[in-house]
Structure formats: C-alpha cells, structure tokens
Amino acid sequence: VGGTAFYYQALFEGILTDEMPRDRDLERAMERAWESGGAQALYEELKSVDPLAAARIHPNDRRRILRALEVFRLSGRPVSLWYEAGSKKETSLCPLYLGLYRCRESLRERIARRAAAQFASGFADEVKGLLEMGYDETCPALQGFGYRELVMYHRGRISLEEALERDIKATRAFARRQMTWFRKFAPALWYDVSRSETDEITRQVMVLWENQLKVVRFP
Template sequence: MAAQVTPLIVLLGPTASGKTGLSIELAQRLAERGTPGEIINADSMQLYRGMDIGTAKATPEERQGVPHRLFDILDVTEEASAAQYQQLARQQIATTRERCSTPILVGGSGLYLRAVTDVIEFPPTDPRLREQIESELAAEGTAALREELRTADPESAAVIKDDRRLVRALEVIRLTGRTFTSYMPQRRYEPSAEPVIQLGLRVERSLLHRRIEQRVQHMQAAGLLTEVRQLEAAGLRRGRTAPAAIGYQQFLRVLDGALSEDQAVEETIIATRKFARRQETWFRADARITWLDAPAEDLTDKAMEAITARTG
C-alpha cells in the first residue's frame, strides 16, 4: 500500500493577522510529531528579493531554523505570474512531501493560494498583443476598450474596475476567442494537492486596523524609505508588478517629492486596510476554510486540533 502523503496546510487571512508567527509555531509543533513543517510562500510580493521591510518578510532570526521556500526568487524588474508560481509551488509541495515533511502554504494572495490548491486553467499571454492594447488605452482612453469588453464579456466588464485587468481581459479575449470569465476557477481541489487543510485567521476589524497602523509605522521606523531608494536603484520602477506593491508605490512618491514621509505612511495605512477588506471578502466565500479567532494564547493549539481532526 502506498505511503500516505502529508497534508497540505494552507494558512491564510488578511494582512497583519499573524500568519507568519503561527506558521513558524505550527512547523515546530509538526516537527515534534515527526513530520516537520516547511513554509512555502504564497505572498506575491515576498517573491521579490530586497522587498523585505515593506512586505513584513520574516527575518532569518524570526524563522527559527524553519525552512522557508519560494522567498526571494525574483528581481524587482521581473513580473510576478500566478501561472509560473503555480508550477513552482506545486513542485515545491511535491518535493516537501517526498522528504516526509509537511508543506505549509502561507499568504494572503487569494489567487496565488488557489492557483496551488484548486483546478485552475491560466489563459495564455502575448506581450506584443498586450503592448498593442496598452497603446490603444493610452491613445484612446478607457471608454472604447470598456465597451469592447462589455460586448465580448459582460460578466467580466461588470466587475473589472482597473485598467490593468481591463487590458488583461481583452488580451485573453483577442488571443483565445474565449471570455476572460471562462477561465475563472471553481472551488475544487487539484487532486495532486490533496489532502488540503485550509486554516483562516479572523481578526476583529478595529483590532486589525490598529495592527495594520502599527505595522506600517514599524516599517517606516525600520527604514522602508531607504529600502525603496535601494530598490529604485536596482530598477524597481522598470518592473510591472513590484512597484505597484502597497507601501512601495507610496514611498516612491516620497522620492519624487510628491508626498512627505508621514503622508506616505498614512496613505499606506489606508491602502492596506482596503486591501485587508478585499482579502476578507475573497476568503469569506470559501466554505472549505476552518476559521480561527486571532490573536489568542491558544491559537497554535486550536490550529493543531483542526489539523489533527483531519489527519488523526
């Protein structure tokens, strides 16, 4: 009889909910059971080298010797791709299981998490076509392109608000002849990922807001502006995804003289709170998640109980 694989533990929740600390504690608890945890990053911005302070990336000391995978694998000039990440993460999960260790997928990027756990087909890309559409957007504005999207894919048109996703949706439609909506995933686990245990951290809204404010203020004190200045010298502005990261886009404006550092902090706090609400909305729709109230003194115990209930 084939050996039973270790479960894939998914630890998710809004930013500043305590995922990093809990993931390390879970990895250590699992080691006591003989199946040590290895943390696999599912935060799209923690893929980038040098984006440490602004993404609240765990330091080597904070990691306490627990293996951390898929961190610092991209330069800031490179584009993060959910399709590429899917391949890397699934391979990492497989090799972790081959070591009889437990993969712990940790992050708040909903699409990246589902790219790993669920059956998802990613549409192809064509850089030249994308550039053509971006040129049309710059020359003609959004009205004509939004009308094209409404005609070809009214369902996508109803929910897409930003220009970046508008361009991507039209790229897919023109390239494949299929609607962008047709590529949207269903909530069904990819067989190679199973068994999957999803644990979500739930934090009372006002407390989460205070934690976000404290985190951003800590980032400022830790030298976020210096980090952004160093990344700018390394080509941050040439990237497609990295310069759009919350915190980095605001502090780039400090370098431009458009904001004071205190204004950048305030704008980062506001943007992070909005992002956290979007994360909560995304995760709330998934009935497969077991929710844990955080912070709590017995949080690790509760998480281990949920894991044990599924694995024995």
C-alpha cells in the same frame, strides 16, 4: 494571474484557467505599445472591454493589464469571465480549512503600526535608491503597498505623511478583501488570535489534524 487565494482554489477545488489563449507575437506587440507611451490607452481599452478586470488591476500593473487584453483580443471573451467560469476538474484532495484572524480594530491598529515602522526604518530611502537605479512605476515590485505611494512622494505628487496614510488605507482595504475572499473556503474553522493564546490554538489545530488523518484515505 492571481494570488494566494487563486492558488488555493486551483489546488483544492480544481478550478484552473490554463486553457486561456496566448500569443507571444501579440504579447510582444503590446509590450512595445506600452513602452512607447501607450500605457494609458491600453488601460482605457481594458476598462472598455472588461471593466471588472480593470477595477481589480492597478493602472500601472503592466503585466496583468497586457495579459487581460491579450486574452480578450484572442478569444473575444473578458478575462474576468474566464476566471468566473473556470474549468472545474475532479480532485481527490480533502482539505481541512483553518483560518486565523484578528478583530477589526486590532487588525487596523496593527496595520497602522507596521506601516509607520516601515516608514521610520528607511523605507523612503530604499524606494529612492530603486528609482535612482532606473526602476519606475511599471516595475511590478514598485506596485506593492507602500512602494507605489513612496514613488508618488519622490515624484513630488504627495507628501511623505500622505504617502503613509495612503499606504495604511490601501493595506486595510486589502485586508478586508482578503477576508471576504477566504471566507469562500467553506466549511472552515476560524480562530481569533487577538482573543486566544497561541498555544491553545495550536493544541486545537493539532487535535483537528489528527482526527482528519483518521478519516482521510490516501491514494
């Protein structure tokens, strides 16, 4: 379970977790427990056995909660430790890490504008339609930014204005976590797109790429 950063890490650093145990019967049993109303109890169990994983997983993220519990029940070892330890394997890849970023204020402003534009373009109606079709909070697609806040709005728990503010706040926090994560990929060259022209950045990147090709030996 992971996102883009984990894929990069697995590909370029050889950190894989394919040795984690799996049991389809246990998986189905926990699915039934979740469906029968045990979602909160299962999340509380995860918090008690693996607080690090629980802190990173949304309480409604059934797939990741159940997978983390499955690994713990089978191995007696928290899934967060599996990812931390990993199993480094040799890799012949020689990556050139290039990153694009914006200054903090510019990024915060763009996130707010993007969220406001989404809400003004019928986002709430889209989520309402999905709920009317029978989807609910347990659906992974409805746990994305904006979706989970609008589900709460349609459930009468928060106002539309609060849903927008929560969406903006959550997206900004995610952007900060992303930058922290990707700065682990070193050495890397970062380009501030809020201060440099796109054409100039492209030119510099192409020069670096051509130089990289001169020194990398392909199998």
